[in-house]
Amino acid sequence: GALITVSFLHLIPHALGMNERAPVYLLIGYLTFHLINRFIHAYVCDRTPDTAIGLIPLLGIGLHSTLDGVVYAITFSVSVLTGTLAALGLVLHEFPEGIVTYILLLRGGFSSSKAWWLAFVAAALTTPFGTFLALPLIHQIDAKMLGALLAVSAGALVYVGATHLLPLAEREDRPYSLAAMGCGVFVALGIILTHA
Template sequence: MNTHYGYAILASLLAAGVTTTGLYVIRRFGAWGQYNASYFSCFAAGVLISVAFLHIIPHALHMNEQAPVYLLGGYLAFHLLNRFIHAYVCDSTPDTAIGLIPLLGIGLHSTLDGVVYAITFSVSVLTGTLAGIGMVLHEFPEGIVTYVLLLRSGFTTKKSWLLAFL
C-alpha cells in the first residue's frame, strides 16, 4: 500500500474518533453543547476557510490552469443545490428537512473528506497534514451540529446519535 494512502486512512480514523468525541460530549453535556453549537460551527468554518484560501487553493492554482474553472463550478453547483433544497424540500416538510438536509449534506461531505485526504497526502505530506488538521478539527463541531439538528427535527436521541455518527 502506498504510504500516502496510509496517512489518508490514519487521518480518516482520527476524524472518526474526533466525531465520536463530539457526539459523546453532546450526549453528556447536552444543554451546554446546544447552547454553544453555533460557536463550534463558526470555529470549524474558520479553520476550513483558512486552510482552503491560504494553502489548498494556491496549490490547486499552481498545479492546474483549469483550477479556477473547477473552483467556480464547484461553488455554483453547491449554491444551486442549496437553492433547490430550500425551494422544494424546506417548504413542504420543514421539521424533517431541518434534520435530513444536513444529514445528506454531511454524508456527501464525509465522502469527499476521504477523497480530499487521499489527494492532499498524494501532493505532499505537509499539504495532507495541514488539510488533515483543518478537517479533523471541524469533525468535532460537525458531529455536534448534526446531532442537534436531527434532535430538533424530531428524531429520537438514539437515532440522532447513530445517524450523526454514520
C-alpha cells in the first residue's frame, strides 16, 4: 500500500509538474522492472522462485533511494536551509522503506542478517550514493531531467507495489493482508503530508 500511495500521490504528480513526458518515463520504469523481474525469475530464481519476492522490491527501493540522493544534492545546491529541510523529510521515509525491504527479503528466504544488510544498503546507503553521484553533475540536472528520473522511479515502485506484491498478498488471502495494506497507505500518507 505504501509504495503505490507514494507513487500515485507524491512521485507522479511531481514528475508531471516537471516534465510533460513523465508518462513515457513512468512506462519505461514500469516495463524495465517487468523485464528485470522476468530475468530474475528465468535466470536467478529458477530453483528458489520465492527469492524474487525480496529481490524485486530491493531493486525498486534501491533505485528510488538513489534518486532521493539526487534530490538531496539539488536541494542543497539551492540553499543549506532548503537542503536541510528536505533532508529531514526524506530521512523520515527511509526508515519505513528499510523495514518494508527487510520484511520482504525475509519472506523471500533470505537470512535475517543478510536481509538486514541488503535492506540497509537499499534504503540507506543508496541515498548518499545518489547524492555523491549527482554533486559533480548538479548543474546539468534541470527540472525536466529530475521529472524524468522521478517518473522512472515511480514506474518502478508501481510495478513493485501493484504488479509484484499486491497479487502475492491476494494469493495468500490472509486476514491481515488488507489491514497491512491499509497501514501502508496511512504511513505513506503521513510521510507525504510531512513533505507538503
